[in-house]
Amino acid sequence: MGSIGTSVKGRVELSFLIDALVIKQERVGPGLYFMELQAPEIARKAVPGQFVHMQVSRELEPLLRRPFSIYNADQDKGRLELLYQVVGKGTEILSKAAPGQNLSVLGPLGRGFVLPEKGQKVMVVGGGIGIAPLVFLLKELAAGGISAEVYLGARTKTCLPSLSQVGSMGFQPKVASDDGTIGYHGQITALLERDMADTAIAFLKPDMAYACGPKPMLKSLARLLLAKHIPFQVSLEEHMGCGVGACLSCACKIKANNQEGYLYRHVCVNGPVFPGEEVVWDEA
Amino acid sequence: MGSIGTSVKGRVELSFLIDALVIKQERVGPGLYFMELQAPEIARKAVPGQFVHMQVSRELEPLLRRPFSIYNADQDKGRLELLYQVVGKGTEILSKAAPGQNLSVLGPLGRGFVLPEKGQKVMVVGGGIGIAPLVFLLKELAAGGISAEVYLGARTKTCLPSLSQVGSMGFQPKVASDDGTIGYHGQITALLERDMADTAIAFLKPDMAYACGPKPMLKSLARLLLAKHIPFQVSLEEHMGCGVGACLSCACKIKANNQEGYLYRHVCVNGPVFPGEEVVWDEA
Amino acid sequence: MKPELSVNIGGIKMKNPVTTASGTFGYGPEYAPYIDLNRLGAIVVKGTTLKSRQGNPTPRIVETPSGMLNAIGLQNPGVDYFIERALPFLSNFDLPVIVNISGDTVEDYGLLAGKLDSASGVAGLEVNISCPNVKKGGLQFGSDPESAAEVVRVIKSSTGLPVIVKLSPNVTSITDLAVSVAEAGADALSLINTILGMAIDIKARRPVLGNIMGGLSGPAVRPVAVRCVWQVYKAVKLPIIGMGGIVSAEDAIEFILAGASAVAVGTANFVNPRATVEILEGIEEYCRKYGCRDIQELVGAAHRQ
């Protein structure tokens, strides 16, 4: 509960509420959309792992904003990129926003990934739409000359539109799909587990792993990494009201030395990225 | 309260709930729009004075349908035309519906104007957006070879987009505008009152007057016509829920021989057109 | 396989759980052009009183965010007229007719029940002790457990028809009311009636509604209605007709999982005259999709997880 004051200072300087012009809106897979927004203030300050809180339309129904990870931020052009999956009403409406329209965007919000030191061995594991924040991370890693083992999983081949992009950054992602249409036939964590066990592959223990994806995937991953004592950072999701730490909706359990063994921390200001070791995984 | 059963039979055969394609949407004056819809079943059955109850979008906010008079019905093409004024949220959203979009339309609803006999002298008085149902009426009068004295009033010249159309049907409308930009400078009822008093014009007492417009205009008109014992029919407006007589929202007071001196009748099924003599005007 | 959808509401056999909310569906003919009334599980008609009532001054309705306020004031032609002129139309259909009744006094309720008991074609009574839009009676019976029980006892002694009591959400404890009317002999419960609300015209600087206050209905109230059904299902064993903001099959399922054996569609009819039938079809689809063979499996299922 030390969040009062501490998490505040940063945001006073770093977050903006702006009307952003939709530059591009493109369907890039089944229910998957790519959106580009003109948002110079936000693009300038964003770091990988941060998110934006978006109003999907000017109407008051649906009422609440929707959080989306920053898929990429182009400082020079002042543009933000998002990759999102249509799952309900809000994302459905968002997918119909046309270039030329303005959307209210709040951001950049939250704490992003703590980047590795030069020379550190890094692993990046993404599942489904959880790949979104990792692409921005990989871009920064590439820019910093840091190589990484990349594992990306999805339901099916067409849900992996970011693959070529990640490849062009110089990474050689290992891929898994639930239906076997691309890469390993099965879950990405199963592929990773196989690789970790396969002595022929000479799996090198990374200094830091970065992950984002559905809860069950993150849980399996946590089990694997905790067993091998590999430090990791995960980006979590929780339903959000404000996005700025005011409503205390987006609570997640973080281990603590108190009676209960945990404290509630908040995905929007204390996260979305948390040290994997500190997350209470049984509950998540 | 004799509405149960009596008003029913007609509607069973005559009303439809359809998804209608927007054919045309055009701004024709300040906040004034003309819309054409593909709605063959409705167009085929509609008579002047009836209305449609429209869902302005697929969203549930705003929740309720909006009633609009039928401005014209083209049986051959199966098309309905509306003329509407943007006054709030619903009409604002409606004005953004683009050709190619489908809108849910319920209609034709209500009782229209009782048409005059051939040879009868007719007067038609419309104010503002109240002109909408009268244009359909005039078309039918023209088709039946019935001539009419037409009085049309509006706020300003540009709010009278129907003028040329009415002219092309063979009528010579007398016009008034609040700001004097066209015709008589003042209210249409003031112009009418002047004409009625002016012996030079040789005002002929009509056998039937038809009217639609804002409440204050209708009240003034009622005073004039009742004084001269001119029978008239008026199209009334009330806020509506269902549009089909189920919710009893759209009540208006109609004179009755009971203790209270009135009965509530319902604009959506007993109207919107009522005999002017039967309306309780003080309350309206 | 077609799922079994029939339900029994305190003795009223419905072929499916979808009925209409009183006051939103007239007496049936209003919506007959748009749907086949025979597909409804039952019809609940407009609130009926002993004598005819003119209702409240206009405006009687105002739209609000995802909802509406109404203050109709129980306009209706009175029970005799209803029996003679409205009921015959419904006898053409194969569906239970439930008559919603309102009284100014406890005696009124007894008299109404007596008259409807001897009318043919009435399957049951829904007792409105929760109308926020009339001065006498209405909500006053519905907010005091003892008065509510008294109304139920008088009705039960006047008729053998199944008695469904319609409860108001405008109370501190809806379960106290439910327990009290259950003990007094109610056969089923309907919930919820509208929530007391109002709107002000900021240009005219006066209340919008002729009656000043009105009842809030529509999607806006759904969370409150689901909560009431949930609480009452826990507190009493009577079958519940759930209503309040149902516009889709998903909404209806929410009520059923919370404990409703049937659902009533109200405001949604105004928006989509085919709402009842579409909701019914959606419930069927849900059952098929989730392998539910009998709707009973779903009733209150959210309590059992």
Add this chain to the structure above:
Amino acid sequence: MKPELSVNIGGIKMKNPVTTASGTFGYGPEYAPYIDLNRLGAIVVKGTTLKSRQGNPTPRIVETPSGMLNAIGLQNPGVDYFIERALPFLSNFDLPVIVNISGDTVEDYGLLAGKLDSASGVAGLEVNISCPNVKKGGLQFGSDPESAAEVVRVIKSSTGLPVIVKLSPNVTSITDLAVSVAEAGADALSLINTILGMAIDIKARRPVLGNIMGGLSGPAVRPVAVRCVWQVYKAVKLPIIGMGGIVSAEDAIEFILAGASAVAVGTANFVNPRATVEILEGIEEYCRKYGCRDIQELVGAAHRQ
């Protein structure tokens, strides 16, 4: 001419009638990046309890039609931490700080009032006897006029600070509560707190919220809130802070015309972090447009037409 907007809420001088709804605005710094806090008439901070509270299990929030349900469960670091760590930030601003307090027992309220009385920088207390999201205390005090009065008496005997009592709409008669706390010495009233509601996940077949039930807020509840303000304004002479679904200046005016001397913006902050300031500007504009020189002219004006 600039209209006079200052109001006095039971001794708290506000430079304008716009404040924040407790629990929706954190402790101030959360929204400082987006608006100048000095423009607010006052700030009402997150509900504070004697000891720190973890709050309810997740999910704590669910969106509903034109509204949301929350079941935060009064997560807060406790009053001591608040005084030491959160209050100093607010002393940088020129605005009255109103602390929303909740107790499990009557004694808790007295202790909280005592501690805050001696803290510097507190302008008044808002007494939450209406939280639907906690097991003990909360709503239980808020639904019984006598218990509510008792809480007020204890607080009044522990502090000289202005005491604003926040009432719940989840009662049969909000005016009974208002009259009772007024007699017990309340200086002002806040209404409304959230309406008890719930939502069910139809796939998982269980309640969405970790706490099962939650409080409904947002535009959906506005008609209920306006009605409560209207009723209470008629019943007692105390100044009222009106809230519940205010998202625009028009909404705020509706509350003021119904009888509120000030308005609090809650859920709207989540949608538009600049909502408070935009509402303030809209109120100013309304006054100018309608030639209102002092906001007082508007308070309760809808009762006088």
